[in-house]
Amino acid sequence: MAETCPKCGYADVPGDECPRCRVIVSKYRAHLQSLGTGGVATLVAAPAPSAPPSQWRPSPAGGAPGGIRRLSFHGSGGSLFGIHIVNVLLTLITLGIYYFWGKVRVRSYLLSQSEFEGDRFSYHGTGKELLIGWLKAMLVFGIPVGLLVNLPEFLDAAFEVKVAAGVLAYCIVTVFVPVAMVGARRYRLSRTAWRGIRFSFRGRVWDFVKLFVGGTLLSLVTLGLYSPFFATKRQGFMVSHSYFGNQKFDFDGRGRDLFSPYLVAILLTLPTLGLCWIWFAARKRRYFWDHTSVSAARFHSTVTGGALLGLYVVNLLLLIVTLGLAWPWVKCRNVRFAFRYLTLEGPLDMAGIQQEAQVAVAATGEGLASFLDMDFDLG
Amino acid sequence: MQTDWEGFYLDGRTAARQRARVRLMQSGIEVSTEGGLTFLWPYDQVRQTQGFYAGEQVRLEKGGEIAEALLISDAAFLTALHEVAPERRTRFHDPARRRTRVELTLLAALAVIGIALAIYQWGIPILAAFVAPRVPIAWEERLGSSVIEQLAPPKKRCEDQELRAAVDDVLKTLTAPLPSRPFTLRVIVVNDSLVNAMAVPGGHIVVFRGLLKRARTPEEFAGVLAHEVQHVLQRHVMRALLQHASTGLLVVALTGDVSGAMAYGLEAARTLGTLQYSRVAEEEADREGMRMLRAARVDPEGMITFMEGLRRKEGDPAGFLRYLSTHPTTADRIERLRSLAGAPGRPSIKLLPDSDWTALRERC
Numbered sequence: 001m002a003e004t005c006p007k008c009g010y011a012d013v014p015g016d017e018c019p020r021c022r023v024i025v026s027k028y029r030a031h032l033q034s035l036g037t038g039g040v041a042t043l044v045a046a047p048a049p050s051a052p053p054s055q056w057r058p059s060p061a062g063g064a065p066g067g068i069r070r071l072s073f074h075g076s077g078g079s080l081f082g083i084h085i086v087n088v089l090l091t092l093i094t095l096g097i098y099y100f101w102g103k104v105r106v107r108s109y110l111l112s113q114s115e116f117e118g119d120r121f122s123y124h125g126t127g128k129e130l131l132i133g134w135l136k137a138m139l140v141f142g143i144p145v146g147l148l149v150n151l152p153e154f155l156d157a158a159f160e161v162k163v164a165a166g167v168l169a170y171c172i173v174t175v176f177v178p179v180a181m182v183g184a185r186r187y188r189l190s191r192t193a194w195r196g197i198r199f200s201f202r203g204r205v206w207d208f209v210k211l212f213v214g215g216t217l218l219s220l221v222t223l224g225l226y227s228p229f230f231a232t233k234r235q236g237f238m239v240s241h242s243y244f245g246n247q248k249f250d251f252d253g254r255g256r257d258l259f260s261p262y263l264v265a266i267l268l269t270l271p272t273l274g275l276c277w278i279w280f281a282a283r284k285r286r287y288f289w290d291h292t293s294v295s296a297a298r299f300h301s302t303v304t305g306g307a308l309l310g311l312y313v314v315n316l317l318l319l320i321v322t323l324g325l326a327w328p329w330v331k332c333r334n335v336r337f338a339f340r341y342l343t344l345e346g347p348l349d350m351a352g353i354q355q356e357a358q359v360a361v362a363a364t365g366e367g368l369a370s371f372l373d374m375d376f377d378l379g
Numbered sequence: 380m381q382t383d384w385e386g387f388y389l390d391g392r393t394a395a396r397q398r399a400r401v402r403l404m405q406s407g408i409e410v411s412t413e414g415g416l417t418f419l420w421p422y423d424q425v426r427q428t429q430g431f432y433a434g435e436q437v438r439l440e441k442g443g444e445i446a447e448a449l450l451i452s453d454a455a456f457l458t459a460l461h462e463v464a465p466e467r468r469t470r471f472h473d474p475a476r477r478r479t480r481v482e483l484t485l486l487a488a489l490a491v492i493g494i495a496l497a498i499y500q501w502g503i504p505i506l507a508a509f510v511a512p513r514v515p516i517a518w519e520e521r522l523g524s525s526v527i528e529q530l531a532p533p534k535k536r537c538e539d540q541e542l543r544a545a546v547d548d549v550l551k552t553l554t555a556p557l558p559s560r561p562f563t564l565r566v567i568v569v570n571d572s573l574v575n576a577m578a579v580p581g582g583h584i585v586v587f588r589g590l591l592k593r594a595r596t597p598e599e600f601a602g603v604l605a606h607e608v609q610h611v612l613q614r615h616v617m618r619a620l621l622q623h624a625s626t627g628l629l630v631v632a633l634t635g636d637v638s639g640a641m642a643y644g645l646e647a648a649r650t651l652g653t654l655q656y657s658r659v660a661e662e663e664a665d666r667e668g669m670r671m672l673r674a675a676r677v678d679p680e681g682m683i684t685f686m687e688g689l690r691r692k693e694g695d696p697a698g699f700l701r702y703l704s705t706h707p708t709t710a711d712r713i714e715r716l717r718s719l720a721g722a723p724g725r726p727s728i729k730l731l732p733d734s735d736w737t738a739l740r741e742r743c
Contacts, residue, residue: 082484196389353394
């Protein structure tokens with residue numbers, strides 16, 4: 001009697017060896033049993049279930065209500081490296097054009113390997129969108145600023161012209177940084193989904209530009225003392241205009257709560273040779289997450305400065321020893337690290353989460369961000 | 380073969396997922412949901428967006444931008460799908476081909492290594508050697524002026540008239556046989572104990588007092604000067620700038636998106652990469668410098684004895700460390716110079732016959 005291969009599911013295995021995946025069926029079965037899993041084998045080898053669709057077991061509606069939920073990451077540096085190396089080859093062959101499609105593959109992989117409540121996230125951006133976004137950003141930002149910076153030097157213009165051009169370029173960059181931050185976030189969230197429901201960002205660019213330019217000036221005037229307030233405001237803007245479907249994220253952090261840790265970090269900079277800033281970064285991360293909520297559930301982070309220091313040191317060593325080639329492993333380590341210390345606590349009504357996608361978003365902001373050398377990671 | 384599978388159905392409207400029974404039919408995928416709905420998805424309208432890696436749930440979508448989705452945890456579903464609808468082979472991922480994918484990935488890795496090495500070994504040097512001579516000298520001079528400000532601020536320059544005249548005399552002897560000179564060559568002596576000399580963009584050569592004192596004869600000094608003049612004439616500075624920039628591009632292409640701490644690792648890679656180019660340039664400057672000395676009928680022995688003196692004082696990096704240096708080892712350089720100097724041909728002229736070099740070099 002022909003049987004089904006327990007490994008690849010091939011239907012008509014003539015003898016003991018599967019003609020497709022070359023597995024020895026009896027040995028594979030024994031191996032599975034010795035592992036105590038048998039999961040794949042029994043599921044596949046079992047006769048087709050004939051139970052009518054009406055006999056449903058009660059399904060847990062939206063997971064444990066009010067429980068503690070975690071994100072988990074299943075990706076491996078090896079698989080990401082495989083994706084990356086193929087991307088590099090195609091990018092070199094196409095003289096750089098494939099770069100955008102490669103970026104999509106990496107993001108897709110990272111999100112597909114991130115799981116919440118038994119389901120993976122998904123990425124819906126395309127290489128074409130990213131390429132067009134980059135080209136637009138090149139037109140409105142890259143070329144003008146490039147000319148402004150290089151042309152006076154080139155033409156050997158008068159000193160005053162050079163200074164004026166430099167100041168103008170600096171102002172443009174300062175304005176474009178917040179534009180790019182908002183644009184990139186809007187694009188990325190609009191292309192990210194979980195259980196088919198898209199995230200979105202609905203903050204207005206102009207509001208953020210005002211907040212950003214004002215905050216930068218105030219930080220300068222106060223010799224940096226304003227920066228914890230500024231950071232909190234930025235975070236608040238980014239979080240409180242983010243949505244998952246019709247559910248709004250909320251942020252109730254206040255800058256003054258970070259002010260004393262910030263002062264302590266300044267005072268300890270010399271005696272700790274700057275290491276105290278890692279502890280401040282951890283404190284800030286905890287504070288930001290603990291003041292972030294979505295519908296009735298609240299995030300909670302337990303990250304510590306020591307853990308963060310360990311992450312940084314190992315990442316840095318990995319990168320230096322491998323001359324940068326270990327970055328896929330570093331990327332996976334970063335995501336796993338971010339998820340390890342993060343929980344979402346409180347009820348989530350899955351049926352109440354309705355789709356409210358904002359898909360008509362161009363990737364121009366995303367392209368800008370790549371010009372300004374910004375990268376946004378989960379933090 | 381199994382045709383019925385359990386999974387989840389997402390309607391694209393709420394985040395609640397419904398259990399679903401999925402049946403593979405000849406015409407498409409039949410889905411029966413927990414809610415009692417049954418519908419058929421024709422294979423042509425279904426796309427797979429997840430489930431390409433072990434342990435990743437299979438995700439099938441149907442519809443436009445905001446799609447309905449089916450989630451099936453068992454990868455064997457894909458195998459069954461290929462059996463039922465073999466003509467849709469290219470639409471859906473086949474888990475049996477994962478091994479082939481690994482093999483192809485390894486091939487791609489080998490190809491990347493090959494291409495990157497070829498670009499590094501030939502592409503970048505050839506490109507730089509081609510472009511550098513075509514960069515207008517005016518640009519290079521503009522580039523050099525700020526470097527000179529830093530390296531040789533006017534306060535630290537030796538302005539002694541006699542020393543100046545002697546140095547210019549040596550330079551003139553060296554460059555006399557040259558057919559034409561695009562650069563205005565100028566030597567600046569800087570009051571600093573460093574034993575070094577360097578070519579600055581735009582045709583300036585900075586010599587530190589320390590080096591001047593290490594040169595025992597005008598011929599030794601001429602040897603050093605010939606080497607630096609060749610750096611200028613061969614456009615090595617411009618070439619190094621181009622190589623530095625393109626190595627950066629290559630490193631970025633190889634490593635993808637980088638930010639923060641990652642940049643340090645990359646900078647290390649780039650520096651290591653450009654050191655090799657630097658050693659090649661030094662070798663060329665030695666070779667062409669030696670040819671220059673012979674053409675000007677200056678005793679080539681001076682360049683060699685200067686190197687020997689340097690080696691006795693400084694020594695050479697041992698073993699692997701030589702690959703971390705901007706220059707080839709002094710021993711290698713001496714050996715190569717000896718073979719280039721060849722047999723003494725025409726009698727050489729004596730440099731600065733009317734001056735006392737030992738006293739002159741102290742005048743800084």
